[in-house]
Amino acid sequence: MKAEQGPSQELPARFVHEQWPYRPRFKRVNGWRMHYIDEGTGDPVVLLHGNPAWGFLYRAFVEPLVAAGRRVIVPDMVGFGLSEKPVREQAHTLDGHIANLTGLLRQLDVQNATMVCHDWGGPTGLGFALSNRERVRALVIMSTWAWPLPPAEFHTRIFPWRMMHAPLVGPYLLGRHNALAGRGMYLSVVDRKKFRNTAQSVYESVLPDPGSRLLTWTWPRWIPLDHTARAMQRFEWLERELKKSNFPALLVWGREDEVFDYKTFATRFKELLPHAEGPELVTGRHFLQEDSGAEIAAKINGFLDRLDGKQR
Amino acid sequence: MSGIEIVQSVDLDGKRRALVLNEDRVGHYPEFREFFVRRFALERNGLSRPGYVRAPSGMTYALVFVGRSGEPFPDGLEIHALVDALEPLNEADVDTDLWAFMRWMIEGVGGPWRVEDLDATGELYQLPFLRPRA
Numbered sequence: 001m002k003a004e005q006g007p008s009q010e011l012p013a014r015f016v017h018e019q020w021p022y023r024p025r026f027k028r029v030n031g032w033r034m035h036y037i038d039e040g041t042g043d044p045v046v047l048l049h050g051n052p053a054w055g056f057l058y059r060a061f062v063e064p065l066v067a068a069g070r071r072v073i074v075p076d077m078v079g080f081g082l083s084e085k086p087v088r089e090q091a092h093t094l095d096g097h098i099a100n101l102t103g104l105l106r107q108l109d110v111q112n113a114t115m116v117c118h119d120w121g122g123p124t125g126l127g128f129a130l131s132n133r134e135r136v137r138a139l140v141i142m143s144t145w146a147w148p149l150p151p152a153e154f155h156t157r158i159f160p161w162r163m164m165h166a167p168l169v170g171p172y173l174l175g176r177h178n179a180l181a182g183r184g185m186y187l188s189v190v191d192r193k194k195f196r197n198t199a200q201s202v203y204e205s206v207l208p209d210p211g212s213r214l215l216t217w218t219w220p221r222w223i224p225l226d227h228t229a230r231a232m233q234r235f236e237w238l239e240r241e242l243k244k245s246n247f248p249a250l251l252v253w254g255r256e257d258e259v260f261d262y263k264t265f266a267t268r269f270k271e272l273l274p275h276a277e278g279p280e281l282v283t284g285r286h287f288l289q290e291d292s293g294a295e296i297a298a299k300i301n302g303f304l305d306r307l308d309g310k311q312r
Numbered sequence: 313m314s315g316i317e318i319v320q321s322v323d324l325d326g327k328r329r330a331l332v333l334n335e336d337r338v339g340h341y342p343e344f345r346e347f348f349v350r351r352f353a354l355e356r357n358g359l360s361r362p363g364y365v366r367a368p369s370g371m372t373y374a375l376v377f378v379g380r381s382g383e384p385f386p387d388g389l390e391i392h393a394l395v396d397a398l399e400p401l402n403e404a405d406v407d408t409d410l411w412a413f414m415r416w417m418i419e420g421v422g423g424p425w426r427v428e429d430l431d432a433t434g435e436l437y438q439l440p441f442l443r444p445r446a
Contacts, residue, residue, distance in 0.1 A: 088336060089336035089337050090336060090380075158424055158425065158426075158429050159429040159432050159433060160429075160432070160433045160436050160437075162341070163425075163429050163430055163433045164433055164437075165340075166340070166341060166344065166418075166425070167335050167337065167338045167339070167340050167341060167344040167345075167389075168333065168335045168338070168344070168389065168391075168413075168414060168417060169414055169418075169430065169433070170335075171333055171334060171335055172333060172410055172411075172414060173433065173434070173437055173439075175333075176333070176407070176410075177437065177439060179437035183436075183437045183438055184437070187436075221337065221340050
């Protein structure tokens, strides 16, 4: 049975913002209402966000990718953005989120797709790619991981990471006080003044109530910290299958990324995907799209043009 | 001092329970579940009664422990403020009471979990009632 409906049901069906002029579209996947945008025509580029973001993170990517003759699909994970927001933690699993994405992209009959993966868009997007290889053409990987232990030294520390999402502390700090969509994202960009003036309130406003923010403290609890972790086998599978894969890939990382630092994480991806281009370094902390969106979009266009044998 | 006190006897006459915080996975770190089992004698009491605590504002809170098949008990925990039946909550009091509850809980869980780290986390995320450390 589906979890009960939460306050997200009161969100407007259409989000109106000058930086996000795209038509909202919805599909029902696994019983949940999933929001996405679908702009342009051509081979699809699927832009995947993580915690606590939504498609808005990619607002600087859509136009240049569409202008280059590509179809751009930007889903909001169930639990974030304009998608339905389950109000029970048990509604969220890593496999469930991969299945949500798979449900959406199969309904859209996506073929020859480039999966652009960031944060939890990494394990979910790569999970889709590795279980639907015939639909995927290439990977773009940014500030994420796809192996079991440890994600980063940062994630093993009690202050601030484990404390932030600890039992009761998570619902209090990230739920009642919306700490991750507000202060958390603010701390994870380089140009904080610009972020505060142009984006922070947008991220905060789509998570308006404590119950709507549940995934912000649930995702951290899915990062494996030891061999008893719930997602251990899935991450082992991701690492194993990624290493066997031969998708063309581009690695893009923020120079200032302190959570998934490029020396550790981009290097590890390069070991798994030795043929990958990059890492291309740009100005950015974890949410590098906020600081270097247009530059990363240009790098993706260049990468795909090279795959197409085109020169720009 | 956290200002949290376990109370055994509560007069519920004229009161309502107002849900103020919900945790679906109190055993995410098992030492947190063990803390509640220990402090509220849950191996003996089970689901027979809520736990009650009095917070710094003077308000009493009911802790409703939730079981789920296949999971150690308790799996979830709801915190309800006991308020006058027809009166709205004082949200500011609830906020600071809950923070006092967090500090009491972390102190009780112990081991590597330190109140200093909780306070530092609250300061990092700029809880409005906490002042940055000098």
